[in-house]
Amino acid sequence: MGKRNAIVIGAGIGGLAVAGALGRHGWHVDLFERRPEVSAVGAGLLLAANGVRAVRALGLGGQLAGFASPVTTAGFRTPSGSWLGRMDPERLAARLGDRMVAVPRPALHRMLADALGPRVTVHTGVTVDSPPEGELVVAADGIASVVRAALAPRVLITDVGQVAWRALVPAAVVDTEVPFAETLGDGLRFGSAPLGRAGVYWYATAPAGLIAGSPAEQLGQLRLLLGDWHRPVPQLLAATDPARLLIHPIAQLASVPTMAHGRTALLGDAAHAMTPNLGQGACQALEDAVTLAALVTDGADVPAALTRYDALRRPRTAAVRAQADRLGSLVQARGPLARRLRDLLLAAIPDRITEAGAVQLADWRPPVTS
Numbered sequence: 001m002g003k004r005n006a007i008v009i010g011a012g013i014g015g016l017a018v019a020g021a022l023g024r025h026g027w028h029v030d031l032f033e034r035r036p037e038v039s040a041v042g043a044g045l046l047l048a049a050n051g052v053r054a055v056r057a058l059g060l061g062g063q064l065a066g067f068a069s070p071v072t073t074a075g076f077r078t079p080s081g082s083w084l085g086r087m088d089p090e091r092l093a094a095r096l097g098d099r100m101v102a103v104p105r106p107a108l109h110r111m112l113a114d115a116l117g118p119r120v121t122v123h124t125g126v127t128v129d130s131p132p133e134g135e136l137v138v139a140a141d142g143i144a145s146v147v148r149a150a151l152a153p154r155v156l157i158t159d160v161g162q163v164a165w166r167a168l169v170p171a172a173v174v175d176t177e178v179p180f181a182e183t184l185g186d187g188l189r190f191g192s193a194p195l196g197r198a199g200v201y202w203y204a205t206a207p208a209g210l211i212a213g214s215p216a217e218q219l220g221q222l223r224l225l226l227g228d229w230h231r232p233v234p235q236l237l238a239a240t241d242p243a244r245l246l247i248h249p250i251a252q253l254a255s256v257p258t259m260a261h262g263r264t265a266l267l268g269d270a271a272h273a274m275t276p277n278l279g280q281g282a283c284q285a286l287e288d289a290v291t292l293a294a295l296v297t298d299g300a301d302v303p304a305a306l307t308r309y310d311a312l313r314r315p316r317t318a319a320v321r322a323q324a325d326r327l328g329s330l331v332q333a334r335g336p337l338a339r340r341l342r343d344l345l346l347a348a349i350p351d352r353i354t355e356a357g358a359v360q361l362a363d364w365r366p367p368v369t370s
């Protein structure tokens with residue numbers, strides 16, 4: 001078998017993961033990134049067991065364990081702090097074989113970038129403006145992918161009418177134990193997860209238009225709206241530097257007709273950007289990367305391998321995206337009646353049913369190739 005060459009566009013989590021995996025499988029990879037450097041915008045990230053398994057399949061489980069914080073509690077709370085429903089991460093980990101973790105996003109990026117290996121050449125500061133041709137092309141250029149826009153122009157990006165705020169707060173400023181939990185108010189949601197020495201990651205979502213102005217003004221409005229929520233919500237907001245507050249309108253992608261176009265594969269958010277309600281977007285990008293690299297290995301015919309990649313990945317990612325949508329509709333309930341119904345429903349679902357759903361979602365395994 002002669003030298004095999006691949007082009008990967010985008011050095012986000014998906015692009016870095018697939019470029020490294022292809023390199024380790026013997027491909028020579030040119031990785032193009034429009035930013036001047038390979039770096040992460042973001043505070044923290046939750047990796048469910050399937051994301052952790054994908055990282056292990058990439059051969060990076062040991063590195064991940066070096067900076068990942070195991071999630072030890074999980075569930076939904078009311079603004080006064082009572083639990084509406086809880087999952088036991090220990091039990092989930094026992095059933096899945098892998099445990100959900102929280103990580104600083106930059107550390108995950110660094111890990112993937114450091115593992116690219118000698119066969120991957122990184123070209124930063126290069127914006128790809130049309131689909132390139134090659135033996136294997138992977139478009140991992142995010143939700144606004146130019147490659148997908150050229151190959152599947154009818155697939156639209158939808159603004160879901162929600163805004164997300166995210167930040168990382170130094171551990172020292174929070175004088176209370178922070179569980180991983182989501183607290184649900186009137187259309188407002190706040191989640192936090194401890195990241196060990198890296199601090200505490202928090203995120204909040206609200207309907208678009210509710211909060212506006214400069215980052216400092218938006219933080220001020222969040223502090224006002226969530227000021228009487230249980231500890232440590234007000235404390236985390238008070239300890240946040242507005243200059244480091246990330247603010248993103250939430251968008252998602254309609255279904256793509258295929259993730260495989262001849263020798264070009266769509267991967268990660270370029271193929272299936274979803275709402276962050278389940279914390280699965282990056283996990284799915286990692287699953288894509290592991291699957292794609294496994295299928296194009298050992299002299300496989302590339303278009304046939306990509307057809308198989310599409311068959312494995314499109315139903316899985318569509319199901320996860322739909323589940324994220326359903327959860328979003330439930331947890332973002334607005335108005336007294338909708339809220340009451342949501343809280344009653346969440347409190348009525350037995351924890352073991354919630355856990356069974358989480359197990360089903362995270363029970364993914366890399367493809368077995370001959």
Ligand SMILES: Cc1cc2nc3c(=O)[nH]c(=O)nc-3n(C[C@H](O)[C@H](O)[C@H](O)COP(=O)(O)OP(=O)(O)OC[C@H]3O[C@@H](n4cnc5c(N)ncnc54)[C@H](O)[C@@H]3O)c2cc1C
Nearest residue numbers: 010012013014034046128141142268269279280281282283
């Ligand atoms: C608020 C929020 C919270 C989230 N939380 C979680 C979570 O807890 N867990 C989880 O699993 N997921 C989470 N996600 C989803 C996750 O962030 C994404 O699914 C994931 O980052 C997608 O990675 P990607 O590599 O596919 O795309 P991206 O991260 O978008 O990377 C694309 C890369 O391509 C580059 N690029 C774009 N266009 C070009 C071009 N034309 N030429 C060259 N380079 C280009 C970009 O600069 C970028 O580096 C969250 C998302 C949001 C919005």
